[in-house]
Amino acid sequence: MGIIDSIREMKEVYETANKPNWDEVKKLVYVTLLFFALVAAIALPIFISLQYSIMICQYMP
Known part of the structure; x- marks a missing residue:
């Protein structure tokens, strides 16, 4: 019964x-999009x- 008890404990946590x-x-999504925009701009x-x-x-002699 150890597995069932540990599952019940994980559910409570x-x-x-x-x-x-x-x-x-x-806020996290905005920061992520801002970071990607900054990387793209650079x-x-x-x-x-x-x-x-x-x-x-290529065309220079």
Whole structure:
């Protein structure tokens, strides 16, 4: 009966654990999207300029 007791104990721990409210979830999503936008804003110009420089160097003698 040890397995059933441990499952019951896990269920009690889950029910008493503090679940995140909607404001915290929204804040986390906003921070994640902001981080991805920041990474894209840094990486995209570098990538585009690299592509242009490669394209120009191909046609240079």
